[in-house]
Amino acid sequence: MEVKARAPGKIILSGEHAVVHGSTAVAASIDLYTYVSIQVHPSTENDDRLTLQLKDMALAFSWPIGRIKEPLSSLGGPFPSTPTSCSTASMKLILALVEEQNIPEAKISLASGVTAFLWLYTSILGFKPATVVVTSELPLGSGLGSSAALCVAFSAALLACSDSVNVDMKQQGWLIVGESELELLNKWAFEGEKLIHGKPSGIDNTVSTYGNMIKFRSGNLTRIKSSMPLKMLITNTKVGRNTKALVAGVSERTLRHPDAMNSVFNAVDSIGKELANVIQTPAPDDLSLNAKEEKLEELMEMNQGLLQCMGVSHASIETVLRTTLKYKLASKLTGAGGGGCVLTLLPTLLSGTIVDKVISELESCGFQCLIAGIGGNGAEICFGASS
C-alpha cells in the first residue's frame, strides 16, 4: 500500500530577528509543499531493503534492512505514540549508516536530512522494508522551512503507515489530519528538526504541521486563523547566508546601541501585533479587503526598514526591493536576511500582466520567483492514488 503525505513550507510575515529580543513575530504556511510517499513492501527472506529516493536531485540511498536492524535494534522502536529524542549513541550509529552511502561532496548538506529520515523511520515504523520517495516545491536552505516540511511530511507519512493516525482510508484526495494526531506528528517532526538544526525554535515544524499562521513571542506560540486570502511573490535571491552570524550581528549591534535597538524591537513588536489583528479581522467586502491589503503592505515596508536598521539586509535584497518598488509593490525580506528570500504582497486586484513583468525582471537578475498562497492547511495525508 502506498501512503503519501505533504507538508507546507513557511514564511515569516513579521518579526524575524526581533523575536530573539522579545518581540512578537508572525509566521505563516505557504502552499508550496514537500511530498513524501511510502510504499511498504511485504517482507521476504533475503532481499529486504529500505530505500530513500530524493527525486528532485536524482539521488537514491538504500540499506539492507539487516544492516539497519543490527545496530539500531537497541532503539526499541516502533514506539510511535511516545516521541523521544535521539540519543548520542543512536546518533553515532545512524551517522555511520549515512556515511556509507557516500553522498556526493556537493550535496553533503543533505546528510542531516537523511539522518533525520533514518531516525524517524526506525523509531516509528521499525524495520519494515520500504521505498520512500521525496519531492519538494521548496528551495532548500533559503529560509522557507524546507527541512521542517521534510520532517513533518516524513512523520505524517510514517505515522499514517503505523496506523497511529485515525483517518478514513477510503476517502479520496488529501485528508486533513486530526488535532491529536497533529500534536503527535509535530513532536516527532521536532525531534527530526533537532537532528538537522541542533536547536530549532520549533516554529517551522509547528507552522508546517498545523498550517495557517502562528503568532509567537518569548517562546509562546498562538495559532491564529487568517480571515483573508493572501498571495505573495517569494523571490529567492539564491544568496546563501550564515543565519548564526546574522543573529549574532544583531545582538552585537544591540550591545553597542541598546537604547536605539530596544526602540526598534518595540516597533517590530507593535507591527507584529497589528499585522496579526489585520489578518484575523474579517473583511466584509472588497473595499475593506483592499484597505487591509494596503495596511499589510505598509506594515511590511515598515518592518523591512527596521530590518535594514538591524543590519541584516543585503545588496541582493535591495535589488528585489528596488525592482518591486517600481511597480508600487511592498516587499520585505523573510527569515534571516543577508540574502535568502524576499516577500512581495500581490494584492487581489493586481493584474497578471504586472505580476509577469515583475517576475521576468526579477528572473533576469538571476533570482528564482515562486508565487504562494499564504496561511493554508498544514500536514495532509493521502492513501493510494494521490491527487
Added chain:
Amino acid sequence: MEVKARAPGKIILSGEHAVVHGSTAVAASIDLYTYVSIQVHPSTENDDRLTLQLKDMALAFSWPIGRIKEPLSSLGGPFPSTPTSCSTASMKLILALVEEQNIPEAKISLASGVTAFLWLYTSILGFKPATVVVTSELPLGSGLGSSAALCVAFSAALLACSDSVNVDMKQQGWLIVGESELELLNKWAFEGEKLIHGKPSGIDNTVSTYGNMIKFRSGNLTRIKSSMPLKMLITNTKVGRNTKALVAGVSERTLRHPDAMNSVFNAVDSIGKELANVIQTPAPDDLSLNAKEEKLEELMEMNQGLLQCMGVSHASIETVLRTTLKYKLASKLTGAGGGGCVLTLLPTLLSGTIVDKVISELESCGFQCLIAGIGGNGAEICFGASS
C-alpha cells in the same frame, strides 16, 4: 569698494522627519558655499541702479534706484541693527518690482530669492546704487540649504557694507564674523528665509551662519563642536520632491500606526544623541578615529532604515544605497527624502581610487556627486580681492 561674503550649505546628519515628532536631530555645515559680492557705486544724479547678477544662471535683474525708492521708502530702512519682518504691504510692493523683471518661466522658482534680496538690501543698506553678484556651489532645491546660504551670504555682505560688522578691513582673506554680529545676521537671514519658505524652522540659516554642527529637539538648538575630521560624498539624485507632502505622509503613517511609529521616533532620538556624542568626543589617535567613523557609519545605516520605515525613501535613493553598499560604504538620505540628496561617509583611510569608482558609477546613473568636508566655519566676509 567690494565686499564679499560666503555662507555654507547644510546637511542633516540624523533625525530628519522624526524631529517634527519630538526626536533629536543633528545638522552640520558643509564646505560648499554661496558667495555674494557687493560693489556699492558712488551715487550719481541719473544713472543709479541696483543690479543683481545670478552668475551661475547667466541671469541679471536691474532696477533704477528711483523705481525702488518710490514704493519702498515707507520701509524706513536702513535699520540694520533691529531686524523686522516684512509686512504684507511691503511684500506686495516688492513682488511687483520682481514681477516687472520678467523672470523666465523655467526659472520662476528664483522669484522668491530675488524678493528676499530686495527686502534684505533695502532694509539693511537702503537705496544705495550697487552691483550684487551671486555664485554658488550648492545645487538649488535639493535639501542642502541653498536658500538659507543665500540669505546668510546676502545678510553678511550687506551688514559688512553697512559698517554694522566689526572686523579689521585691512586683514586679508576670509574673516570669521564675531559672535554678536553673527546673531544679528542670523536674524536677518531668518527674515529672508521666511520670504522664501513661509515657515522655515530656522535650522538651515543657523547652521549656515554659525557653521559646525547643531543638535536640535523640540525647537531648542544647541551648537556642538565636532572634534573629528569628517568627509561626505553627497549624491544629488536630482529627483524633485514635495517636502510638505513627505512630512504629511509621515504624520499620517503615525496616526495609522501610533505605537510602532513612536518607537521609531524614540530610536531616531537615541541615534541623534549618540551621534552627537561620538562627534564631540575627542579621538586621541587614528585607531579611535577609525572606530568613531565605524560607529557613525552604523548610526547612519540605522537611521536610513528608520527613514525607510517612515516611508520617505525613493527608488533613486535605493539606487545610491545599493551602489555605495557594494563598496561597503554607509549611506543615508539627508533632508526630506523622496529623492533629493544622499550622504555617504568617506572614511579617512578610504583610497581615492575607490572614491573615484563610486563617483563614476553614481554619475553613470545620472546623479550629481559632490565631496564636502563637514562641520566647517559658518558665514565669513572678505574685503577687496577675494581669496
